[in-house]
Amino acid sequence: MRCGNGDSRADVTDGYAGYRSRLVEALQLKGVRDMAVLRAVATVPRHRFLPDTLQHQAYEDAAFPIGNGQTISQPFVQARSCEMLRLTGRERVLEIGTGSGYQTALLAMLAETVFSVERIAELARRAHDVVKEQGFTNVSILHADGTMGWKACAPYDAIVVSAASPDVPNPLVEQLVPGGRMVIPVGSREEQALTLVVRDASGDGYTRESIHDVRFVPLLGEFGFSAQES
Numbered sequence: 001m002r003c004g005n006g007d008s009r010a011d012v013t014d015g016y017a018g019y020r021s022r023l024v025e026a027l028q029l030k031g032v033r034d035m036a037v038l039r040a041v042a043t044v045p046r047h048r049f050l051p052d053t054l055q056h057q058a059y060e061d062a063a064f065p066i067g068n069g070q071t072i073s074q075p076f077v078q079a080r081s082c083e084m085l086r087l088t089g090r091e092r093v094l095e096i097g098t099g100s101g102y103q104t105a106l107l108a109m110l111a112e113t114v115f116s117v118e119r120i121a122e123l124a125r126r127a128h129d130v131v132k133e134q135g136f137t138n139v140s141i142l143h144a145d146g147t148m149g150w151k152a153c154a155p156y157d158a159i160v161v162s163a164a165s166p167d168v169p170n171p172l173v174e175q176l177v178p179g180g181r182m183v184i185p186v187g188s189r190e191e192q193a194l195t196l197v198v199r200d201a202s203g204d205g206y207t208r209e210s211i212h213d214v215r216f217v218p219l220l221g222e223f224g225f226s227a228q229e230s
């Protein structure tokens with residue numbers, strides 16, 4: 001799985017378009033405004049990223065188990081995270097915590113290139129297969145500890161972390177371009193604040209702002225929570 005490039009994908013025609021439209025309406029009611037984000041939610045077939053037994057619930061605004069003790073995040077939180085990154089379609093984006101690959105696919109529609117890191121090999125493989133099946137050619141997935149970022153492909157214009165971190169991992173800040181934006185849930189294992197981090201234009205430091213209360217599974221690794229205690 002490589003440092004990819006290029007863009008992608010055709011429109012999806014399946015039996016779920018009406019459900020996706022209703023999900024888009026629900027997200028608009030909750031305050032999501034970015035049209036490109038709403039278009040991505042209207043396009044990406046979330047049911048393909050869920051286990052077969054849960055596909056009929058795929059367009060509920062809810063998190064679901066995806067195996068290996070992990071969850072696909074709530075669409076509202078994912079849409080807000082994407083919105084907070086203010087993507088224009090030209091960015092290189094790093095995602096930590098590929099999980100199902102659903103947010104990876106949303107990002108692939110919103111940015112130029114997506115690099116995604118997942119610590120559980122089976123999830124990384126499955127996400128790679130479904131992202132490829134959906135026709136995305138601008139995504140690369142790496143099986144590794146994402147708290148270290150993905151240095152070989154850095155720097156990134158934007159970073160999104162999909163697991164709860166005790167603090168903002170330094171390697172991630174260092175792999176962000178000056179002025180770059182990162183969205184990361186920061187707090188305890190039980191509850192966190194979805195936090196917007198903006199690296200200073202000088203590259204010397206960063207500002208942070210708490211946006212929403214959220215509950216994510218823990219980010220486990222060198223600059224996250226300890227994997228031993230989980």
Ligand code: SAH
Pocket residue numbers: 066070071072073096097098099100101102103104117118119120123144145146147162163217218219220221222224
């Ligand atoms: N955005 C994903 C969220 C999956 S849950 C989705 O909607 O499907 C969070 C994911 O982060 C899990 O798959 C978990 O294995 C992964 N994760 C936890 N710690 C990690 C780390 N240090 N590096 C990479 N991935 C990690």
